[in-house]
Amino acid sequence: MKRLQYFLYQILRVEEGPSRGLSFYFDVVLMSLILLNVLAIVLESVDSIYTPYKPWFQAFDLLSIVFFSAEYLLRVWTITCDPRYSHPVWGRLRYMFSFMALVDLLAILPFYVEGIVHLLGGARALGIDMRFLRILRVFRIVRLLKVVRYVSALRIIGNVFRSKKEELIISLVFILFILLIVSCMMYFVEHEAQPDQFSSIPATMWWGVATLTTVGYGDIYPITPMGKALGGVIAILGIGLFALPAGILAAGCADELQHHHRRQAAAGKECPHCGRPFDEH
Known part of the structure; x- marks a missing residue:
C-alpha cells in the first residue's frame, strides 16, 4: 500500500x-x-x-x-x-x-x-x-x-505578493485615506449645487474612485468653478497615487526573479551567467 x-x-x-x-x-x-x-x-x-x-x-x-x-x-x-x-x-x-x-x-x-x-x-x-x-x-x-x-510565473507572482504584503497594505491604506479626504472635500464643495449627485460622502466616494483611478465615467462630475479646480488636482494626484503599488510590485518582481534564477542556478538547472536552462546552450 x-x-x-x-x-x-x-x-x-x-x-x-x-x-x-x-x-x-x-x-x-x-x-x-x-x-x-x-x-x-x-x-x-x-x-x-x-x-x-x-x-x-x-x-x-x-x-x-x-x-x-x-x-x-x-x-x-x-x-x-x-x-x-x-x-x-x-x-x-x-x-x-x-x-x-x-x-x-x-x-x-x-x-x-x-x-x-x-x-x-x-x-x-x-x-x-x-x-x-x-x-x-x-x-x-x-x-x-x-x-x-x-505555471511557475503565477507562483512567482504569488511570492511577490507575500513578500511585499506589508508595503502593499500600507499603500492601500494610504489610497483609502486620500480617497476619504478628497471625497469629503468634494462633497462640501458640490453638495449645494448638486444635492442629487453629491448627496452624501459615501455617494461622493464613487466619484472619488472614478477620478483617482483616472477612469472618469462621467455619470457624476463637478459643475462649480471650485469643484472643477479641485477635480483637476485630484485627477493629477491619482496618476501618481496608483503608481505607488505598481512600483512596489515591479520592484518585488525584479527581486523575486533574481532569487528564482539563483535557486535554479544552485540546483544546476540554469546558467548562473545568462539565466537560460543548461539544455538550451
Missing part, C-alpha cells in the same frame, strides 16, 4: 525539468481539462450554443467532477509522502487548509451542494434563494485557479 501511495504521489506532484514521465502526462491532461472547463463555462452563457448541446455540457461537467474529485481525494491520501505533511491526521488537515487544496475543493464543491439541495426537494422546498445556487454555478470558474499549481 505504501508503494502504491508513493507511486501515485509521484504522479500527482508537479513535474519539473525536461523529463517526460507519467507525472508530465498527467499534468498535460489535467491542464487541458481545466482549460476545457473554462471554455465550457464561457460557451454556456451563449444560449444558441448551450440549448441544443445541453446534455453534452452536462455530461462533460459530470466527467470533470469525477476526475477532479478523484484527484482531490488522491492528493489528500498521498500527501503524507511529503515531509511537510507526514503526520497521517494533522498533516492531511494542514494540507486540506492550504491554498491549493482549498482551490481543489472549491472547484468541485458547487456540484455536490447543488446535488444535495435537489435530493432534499429543491431550493424552494428548503427555502433557499435561487440566487444562491446561481452564485454556486459561477464558482466553477475557480477551476481556472488550479492552473496556478502548474
